[in-house]
Amino acid sequence: MIQAIVTDIEGTTSDIRFVHNVLFPYARARLAETVRRQAHSEEIAQALQALRQETGQSDASSDALIATLLRFMDEDRKSTALKLLQGIIWRGGYQNGDFHGHVYADVAPQLTEWRRQGVRLFVYSSGSVEAQTLLFGHSEAGDLRPLFSGYFDTRVGAKRESASYHAIAGEIDLPGGQVLFLSDIHQELDAAQQAGWHTRQLIRGPADAASRHIQVTRFDQINLREFCQ
Numbered sequence: 001m002i003q004a005i006v007t008d009i010e011g012t013t014s015d016i017r018f019v020h021n022v023l024f025p026y027a028r029a030r031l032a033e034t035v036r037r038q039a040h041s042e043e044i045a046q047a048l049q050a051l052r053q054e055t056g057q058s059d060a061s062s063d064a065l066i067a068t069l070l071r072f073m074d075e076d077r078k079s080t081a082l083k084l085l086q087g088i089i090w091r092g093g094y095q096n097g098d099f100h101g102h103v104y105a106d107v108a109p110q111l112t113e114w115r116r117q118g119v120r121l122f123v124y125s126s127g128s129v130e131a132q133t134l135l136f137g138h139s140e141a142g143d144l145r146p147l148f149s150g151y152f153d154t155r156v157g158a159k160r161e162s163a164s165y166h167a168i169a170g171e172i173d174l175p176g177g178q179v180l181f182l183s184d185i186h187q188e189l190d191a192a193q194q195a196g197w198h199t200r201q202l203i204r205g206p207a208d209a210a211s212r213h214i215q216v217t218r219f220d221q222i223n224l225r226e227f228c229q
């Protein structure tokens with residue numbers, strides 16, 4: 001029986017176009033100024049230190065780090081340091097009402113139903129935990145944070161590594177066989193399956209012919225009774 005559902009965000013709960021056409025450009029436009037003006041604030045200094053460690057640029061100047069961050073954005077790199085900085089910048093955007101977090105119409109009703117059934121809900125995204133709570137806290141469907149029991153980002157490990165799913169299962173104290181992972185990316189689902197998790201692939205755009213996972217187009221096509229043995 002499924003005791004917990006862990007969901008990805010981009011392409012699963014939320015439209016890729018919101019992330020790529022709204023969130024990423026908003027952060028890109030403010031990145032250099034944020035780093036230059038706030039380099040000594042604790043949270044920015046920590047993110048920059050994380051970037052120095054990630055890249056081995058131990059003595060890099062702010063300008064060199066900014067250049068690295070802009071390149072990482074161009075490459076859509078799932079760098080933990082970049083994701084921390086993006087989350088900090090998006091905070092202002094959500095608080096100012098510049099945008100709300102996109103969630104597909106089927107998401108909030110089905111999450112609510114799963115909670116009613118006693119299933120615990122978690123998020124695992126490459127976006128930082130702050131970015132995740134901002135998106136769901138300021139979503140177009142209202143504040144969805146009460147639905148979730150916890151959040152995981154790449155500090156637990158990369159999404160295509162099965163060790164990350166073992167680590168999450170340990171943290172939520174469940175065997176993999178009682179956890180369902182929802183994602184649009186079959187390589188992430190492969191890694192979860194290798195850790196013994198159940199999987200469903202969300203197809204919010206074109207089908208994925210290379211995938212071995214059961215595909216659905218909406219959350220309400222997922223029936224947890226199918227997982228009962």
Ligand SMILES: CSCCC(=O)C(=O)COP(=O)(O)O
Binds near residue numbers: 128
């Ligand atoms: C938390 S919203 C921003 C998402 C993001 O930065 C990203 O890289 C998308 O990653 P996901 O693992 O949700 O596909």
Ligand SMILES: [Mg+2]
Binds near residue numbers: 008012184
């Ligand atoms: Mg995704």
